[in-house]
Amino acid sequence: MGKTIAEKILSRKSGQDARANDIVLADLDFVMGQDGTSPLAIKAFEEMAGKETFDPSRVAMVIDHSAPSPLEGVSKLHAQMREYARRYGIILYDIGEGVCHQLMPEKGHVVPGSLVIGADSHTCTYGAINAFSTGVGSTDLAAGMMSGKLWFKVPETIKFVIHGQLPPGVYSKYLILYLIGDITADGATYMAAEYTGEAIRALSVEARFTISNMAIEMGAKAGLMEADEKTMEWVKRHTGQPFEPVQADPDAEYYMVKEYDVSALEPQVARPHTVDNVVPVSQVAGTTIQQGVIGTCTNGRLEDLRIAARILKRRKVHPDTRLIVAPASRRVMLDAIQEGVLQTLIEAGAAVVTPGCGPCVGTHNGVPSDGENVISTANRNFKGRMGNNKAFIYLGSPATVAASVITGQITDPREFLK
């Protein structure tokens, strides 16, 4: 019997024949924590009497969730992280460097076929480049930092085969929202998702990250894709590390195979307050919005900013609406400056904030007021997610947000792409 991508990577890293539901101890290739989770991991590391990390060049901490620090208490936690990084020689990405999930692949820490943990639920993002990467808690992170190992329950896999070609103006964000709406927020709990088919292969690597990023929103612990020429080319541009991708066997055993044809897919929007509350944009078009957000680990990459700039070029953000842009990383920001993309967005009326999580998780940088509607490119719209549980968050692509801030209401972006 053949194996899924998850079974293959966990077999390789545990040195045993790993099958779904087996429990294995596996070697980690990279370990990451962010500023919300690292301080607790540092505490656990100390309780465990840790003396050193397994390999400081394969441990990173990222200050991205509240960066720069908005509060004295947070500043103390950041100081702890800096102190830990200095003492143990691990990699520290300080304020302004970017969102952890953008940085891990961008800085070349993640390659196809590797096993990565991060103390953040969206660590599943790197599945787009064929890595088994998953979110863990702070105690696991501490154990991973110390030993370079962690135990895993090998997940079963749901395979999503996406046929057809996305129509013009229909982006990968709509595809993943559509899948989540279909399978629901806990439809893949415990499991890995594999995304394949011609519609996936047609996407750029950046657009693929958006899909794997949101695997957790269907409950999956990993959102895996096969590595193709585009993946190889992308990875080689970001690292000189050798790597060996894995492919699913044709006779691999799946929990379920779901097939879709997306040739007629429309732009999708997730309504408040759950990510699986998904409808075609036509059903919410006209809803007044007070704030738009472009950024986050889901849709803050150069390609995303370009799409937004294309729509916002020589146009203006509606006077009753504001637009916040948080580039996913310093690299993205620099590239966007060089291309003139950022200038276009700023001229249109965008407020650009520090590369990082920005307003995504409500720590700073744009907390909405009571009763306000926000349209965001993020991955979560839970009540209170952006720091106010009386606000309403809609999720769309960068194109939806760009179009909506021009009109001041939720808008089908295809009107601006003609």
Next chain:
Amino acid sequence: MEFKGIAHKFGDDVNTDYIISGRYKFKTLDMKELARHVMEDLDPDFYSKVNKGDFIVAGKNFGCGSSREQAPLAILNADISAVLAKSFARIFYRNCINTGLALIECDTDQINEGDELEVDVEKGVIRNLTQQRDIPVKPLPRFMLKILSDGGLVEHFKKHGTFNFD
């Protein structure tokens, strides 16, 4: 790891808010205090009914919901020896092993409220003394038992400095 005690039965999908309500979990870090409120919303007298070594016996998807480690810690501190369920939510499962709370997947339909059980976690044997029958279970992998018997991941690392299953 052998335990003997009484079964306290619950249904499917017991989430972490039922295990320990959000009303308490942010208020105190005192686990003994948290333990007093364990399962309170499902059974207000639960804590006073439990004797040392007793079991929580539940249906499928036990521990779904939030990823906080307070849920298994509260159960442990209520002197429950192990949780038996048809299945567990993933993060809860991880948190149990990491905090040192024994858990066993089995067909819990074969256990009634109040049954007296004898459980050998290492051998994978559940003996229902009241009904005089054995319930087959898959024993936990050896290294998981090791983490559990050391008292969780922090204690395991404190003792061995790394994962150590020899």
